[in-house]
Amino acid sequence: MHGAVEINPYKIGNDTACTFCSFRAVCQFDQQFEANHFRVLKADNETIKKELLGEGEPPDEKNKKD
Structure with a gap:
């Protein structure tokens, strides 16, 4: 390994x-x-809740372009 x-x-x-x-x-x-x-991560509580519940887009995916 x-x-x-x-x-x-x-x-x-x-x-x-x-x-x-x-x-x-x-x-x-x-x-x-x-x-x-x-x-250092900066996120408001609402964004964190959405990501934890699977309702939001992961932070790394937001800035990616196809």
Whole structure:
């Protein structure tokens, strides 16, 4: 098995993916290192609800053109 898996956690406001991550001990994400930074997501509560319920278009798909 081979591949590449990057550490790429998100942050919305004060909440981060790391808070609930089962792999914290393995990935050892640390903002003290220059290469480690959060992807800051900006979304209003209504957009988040729609995406969670499957009613909205995923953020990555919105900007794609055919």
